[in-house]
Amino acid sequence: MAYTTFNQNSFDATQEPMFFGQNVNVSRYDIQKYNIFEKLIEKQLSFFWRPEEIDLSNDRKDFMHLPEHERHIFLSNLKYQTLLDSVQGRSPNVALLPIVSLPELETWIETWAFSETIHSRSYTHIMRNVVTEPGEVFDDIISNEAITSRATAITQHYDELIEAVTLYQTLGEGTHTINGETVEISVRDLKRKLYLTLMSVNVLEAIRFYVSFACSFAFAERGTMEGNAKVIKLIARDEALHLTGTQHMLQLMAEGKDDPEMAEIARELKPEAEAIFIAAAEQEKEWAEYLFKDGSMIGLNKDILSQYVEYITNQRMQAIGFDMPFKIRQNPLPWMNSWLVSDNVQVAPQEVEISSYLVSQIDSDVDTGDFSDFAL
Amino acid sequence: MTHIVKVAEGYSFIPREEQTLLEALEAQDIEVEYQCRQGFCGSCQVKLIDGKIEYTEAPVAFVSEGRILPCCCRASSDIIIEVPMTEIPPATGTDN
Numbered sequence: 001m002a003y004t005t006f007n008q009n010s011f012d013a014t015q016e017p018m019f020f021g022q023n024v025n026v027s028r029y030d031i032q033k034y035n036i037f038e039k040l041i042e043k044q045l046s047f048f049w050r051p052e053e054i055d056l057s058n059d060r061k062d063f064m065h066l067p068e069h070e071r072h073i074f075l076s077n078l079k080y081q082t083l084l085d086s087v088q089g090r091s092p093n094v095a096l097l098p099i100v101s102l103p104e105l106e107t108w109i110e111t112w113a114f115s116e117t118i119h120s121r122s123y124t125h126i127m128r129n130v131v132t133e134p135g136e137v138f139d140d141i142i143s144n145e146a147i148t149s150r151a152t153a154i155t156q157h158y159d160e161l162i163e164a165v166t167l168y169q170t171l172g173e174g175t176h177t178i179n180g181e182t183v184e185i186s187v188r189d190l191k192r193k194l195y196l197t198l199m200s201v202n203v204l205e206a207i208r209f210y211v212s213f214a215c216s217f218a219f220a221e222r223g224t225m226e227g228n229a230k231v232i233k234l235i236a237r238d239e240a241l242h243l244t245g246t247q248h249m250l251q252l253m254a255e256g257k258d259d260p261e262m263a264e265i266a267r268e269l270k271p272e273a274e275a276i277f278i279a280a281a282e283q284e285k286e287w288a289e290y291l292f293k294d295g296s297m298i299g300l301n302k303d304i305l306s307q308y309v310e311y312i313t314n315q316r317m318q319a320i321g322f323d324m325p326f327k328i329r330q331n332p333l334p335w336m337n338s339w340l341v342s343d344n345v346q347v348a349p350q351e352v353e354i355s356s357y358l359v360s361q362i363d364s365d366v367d368t369g370d371f372s373d374f375a376l
Numbered sequence: 377m378t379h380i381v382k383v384a385e386g387y388s389f390i391p392r393e394e395q396t397l398l399e400a401l402e403a404q405d406i407e408v409e410y411q412c413r414q415g416f417c418g419s420c421q422v423k424l425i426d427g428k429i430e431y432t433e434a435p436v437a438f439v440s441e442g443r444i445l446p447c448c449c450r451a452s453s454d455i456i457i458e459v460p461m462t463e464i465p466p467a468t469g470t471d472n
Binding site: 036039040043237240241243244247248251315318319321331334337340341342 | 407409410411412413414416417418419421434436437438440460
């Protein structure tokens with residue numbers, strides 16, 4: 001069945017499953033099958049921010065004063081996050097839009113991917129401000145083995161789904177011979193691929209990002225690279241929402257009311273899904289080793305970061321009803337929570353410092369001399 | 377109208393009325409994981425064993441049956457909850 005950008009059949013979209021039903025026709029939200037996706041869209045829109053709002057002029061000075069091994073930690077994390085958001089900025093659109101069947105979910109996917117493009121733009125904003133040659137840093141992303149080795153694990157499920165959906169749309173279900181190779185296409189297999197893709201997205205949003213978040217906040221905990229931490233705080237808020245979106249999709253699938261076959265698949269693939277989590281946790285621990293290869297930073301080292309990876313893996317697996325694979329029960333980085341707490345966007349701007357209203361209008365250049373005429 | 381929150385055998389307290397359940401737990405030095413504190417990330421979820429709660433705003437996060445998000449709710453009856461991965465502080469005798 002070929003994709004159509006405007007399905008001319010008349011049908012009730014609320015009777016369609018989330019994926020692999022009819023292609024969406026009218027983008028209408030007056031009647032919805034799952035209004036949670038509209039709530040997610042509204043929340044995401046209320047979070048809107050732009051990278052240029054955050055002043056990074058102090059970060060440039062801070063960066064120059066960092067020792068070499070800490071610069072390595074800082075830049076490597078930025079490279080890794082750039083990779084993650086490059087993937088997330090395009091893949092949900094390419095992989096999921098051709099197979100989605102509900103207008104509210106379609107719009108959530110687009111809104112979600114759009115917010116990832118803001119993250120990508122924010123990395124350029126940080127690089128431009130912090131290093132003299134941003135090009136060198138970006139160029140290294142595709143030649144750095146520590147990064148590329150993880151890119152495969154991140155994109156593998158997306159790529160398999162995209163390829164299978166393309167074949168399904170051109171050839172339909174059945175056994176086909178393509179370039180001398182026999183390929184079996186079935187909707188059930190596509191659904192399996194979709195489930196594993198969403199699971200690996202869940203892992204990306206729930207675990208992979210948090211290693212770099214931890215490092216960024218560890219820098220800011222000691223009062224350095226604070227502009228960067230502000231950007232990361234906004235990114236973390238968005239990612240928490242994306243994770244919620246993915247968890248809702250996975251849960252609706254597992255319940256089976258949306259598509260009974262999907263619930264069977266969720267049960268069938270539980271061991272593979274758990275393996276995706278554990279493999280990601282192991283890769284992130286290896287990454288921690290790479291980050292700290294030349295030395296630790298104050299307040300954070302390879303062991304604590306690895307424990308943190310295990311701790312959040314436990315938490316994320318528990319959230320979707322899986323068993324916790326690691327022993328750790330106490331958060332080894334308790335200060336992370338206070339960095340991850342979202343800005344209270346509902347409060348009047350004069351009451352709190354809301355980063356989303358700041359347009360570089362604050363002079364963050366404070367010298368001790370500025371207080372010379374103060375008397376106590 | 378105040379209600380009793382029971383966290384474990386032998387440990388209960390009465391939250392202040394203006395506090396969300398999460399703030400009330402924190403005021404008792406009970407550590408609960410949190411992130412957004414606005415009901416969209418789901419980090420703070422705890423098990424509601426008995427009683428009723430009322431959401432101050434409907435949560436966006438996915439919460440499975442029998443669980444609640446303390447960051448955006450208050451007890452609307454006496455409740456018993458189970459807080460994961462936590463140590464109950466020693467009783468001080470000066471609740472609230």
